[in-house]
Amino acid sequence: MFIPSHIASGYLLGRILKCSSWTVYPFIPILLFASILPDADGIFSSTVAGHHSVLHTPIFWIIIFAGMIVIQKWKKMEILKPISLGLFLGTQIHLITDWLTARTVGIQWFYPFNQTDYYLYQIRPEEGQVTVWEMIQNPYFSFYMENAVLFWAEIGVTFIALSLTLSNILRNKFSNK
Ligand SMILES: [Zn+2]
Numbered sequence: 294m295f296i297p298s299h300i301a302s303g304y305l306l307g308r309i310l311k312c313s314s315w316t317v318y319p320f321i322p323i324l325l326f327a328s329i330l331p332d333a334d335g336i337f338s339s340t341v342a343g344h345h346s347v348l349h350t351p352i353f354w355i356i357i358f359a360g361m362i363v364i365q366k367w368k369k370m371e372i373l374k375p376i377s378l379g380l381f382l383g384t385q386i387h388l389i390t391d392w393l394t395a396r397t398v399g400i401q402w403f404y405p406f407n408q409t410d411y412y413l414y415q416i417r418p419e420e421g422q423v424t425v426w427e428m429i430q431n432p433y434f435s436f437y438m439e440n441a442v443l444f445w446a447e448i449g450v451t452f453i454a455l456s457l458t459l460s461n462i463l464r465n466k467f468s469n470k
Contacts, residue, residue: 294394295428296329298447299387301454303328306386308457320375327383331391335425341433342397342421349391350404354384394443396436397421414440 294302306328307321331348338344347353358381365373392400392411397420399412410416420436427433438444 294387294390294447296332298451299329299332299390300325301451302386302390303383304454304458305450306382310382314371315374315378317375320379323376323379324383327380328387330380331384331387332425339424340422341425341428342418344425345391345398345400347404349388350401351385351388352404354381357381394447396440396443414443 303325307316307324310316332344334346334348335341335344338346358377361373361377361380364370365377388400392402393413395412395414395416397416397418399410399416401408402411403409417436420433423433428437
């Protein structure tokens with residue numbers, strides 16, 4: 294999945310979740326940031342197919358989340374509630390959408406116990422031997438568009454998130470008058 298659709302899916306998740314002491318500020322900004330955070334490993338990888346490091350495994354984020362909860366309880370730091378939940382949910386929605394839209398590399402759901410790569414549609418790692426910066430260029434982009442269902446699902450998610458953001462902005466603008 295591309296970065297804009299990752300942010301869009303994080304945003305939609307944020308809209309779905311009800312307000313509680315866990316989803317107060319800065320839950321949403323952290324959730325949006327976390328929805329692209331696992332792709333930081335792309336910066337250090339030479340190929341698209343090889344860019345999934347430990348940042349693309351659930352266990353890494355479960356450990357971080359558990360650590361933050363322990364600190365929150367111990368130090369009574371309420372601010373860590375929205376931060377830890379935003380970080381956890383944002384990274385998990387990233388992994389789920391990467392799994393759904395996997396083209397050249399899947400998700401190792403059970404790492405480190407099992408290193409099987411999981412994906413929905415058959416992946417083609419040989420197509421992912423380009424740098425992450427070449428993802429929006431051909432031949433990679435044409436290959437990416439070949440799966441029309443996934444490609445249009447990504448466009449759709451981004452479109453829905455943008456429409457909701459826009460309607461929110463307009464509603465706020467008119468209700469302030
Ligand atoms: Zn990713």
